[in-house]
Amino acid sequence: MTNSNSHTTSTTRAGFIKLADIFEQAVLKVSAVSCWSSALLIAVIICNVIMRYGFNNGLIVFEEIQWHLYAIGIMFGLAYAEITNSQVRVDVVASRLKPKTVIKWEIFGTVFFVFPTIYVILFNSFDYVADSFALSERSSSPLGLPFRWLIKAAIPASFIMLTLAVTSRLIRNFIALTEKEA
Template sequence: MSDQLLPVTSLSQLIDGVVIKLGSALGWIWLLLIGVIVVNVISRYLFSEGFIELEELQWHLYATGFLLGLSYALVQDAHVRVDVFRSRWSEQTRAWVEGYGLLLLLLPFVMLVLIAAGPFVLYAFETSEVSQAPGGLPFRWMIKAMLPIGFVLLLLATLSRLSRVLCLLFGWPKPRAAQ
């Protein structure tokens, strides 16, 4: 469903603003990831010296960027869609499909991940989990904590999107007045 066609609600404006600011502020993670990859490749192939810390840092940065970027993509309507059927549907039908998708697919999935992520992160923190690789990064719980953080943001973005779809379909919550 095109983002321009969905009315903006007070809730969506607040959540979308936070997610967009956070996503924009954390965009540097991708540049840092590229830098780490380049340094790792140069050290490995020019100097025959590999660093497990850099390899682990690569996947830590990638996981952080991906998990925090999920909500940003949803808010910006930048996620991948299959438009084979959708292009022929009316806006009303698209809104219904979007609403059902959010309620029956995305929301339960997000809740399942959040329920499972809590004990996962807590166990890593309580046991002071570290990398099993010699010379690997410590504080494994920090990267694991990105899972619930990313999915809480995705939950908020889902609720924001759902409020916009409900506003289009039912007129509730009321759309935010244009400023």
């Protein structure tokens, strides 16, 4: 005789794991594309150095593209670091705690610190991008890049990816917390 409550629990758990997997796959796919910003950044830096020191002609456009590519790598790298558990943490403290206690602290930190921070940044970033778009904002340099809103759009886009990554991690932490000890 099977317990219908345990079947419902296992079905719910499987559904949450599937959702976490979907979130992680989305983050990993976006990260796979955005990681190319580092290769482009290196190419732009090399071109800028050659232009500046080889031909005595540095271009402002190259300087600005460097900052934009660097921003893309860093902003989208946050979500990737969360998914792959490669973010900076205080392992000295965590190594002294029981695994379930570490999970509880991660859940606490996520709910009371990470999600509120993401909310504030997301809430404000949409207007930030919209205002830039409405003003047709461009670089203050005469030969700088147009469409400043485009790079500013990396803020909400990357924090949406971070939300998916953190939510996936939170789901997995809740599941790990509710599993019975073996």
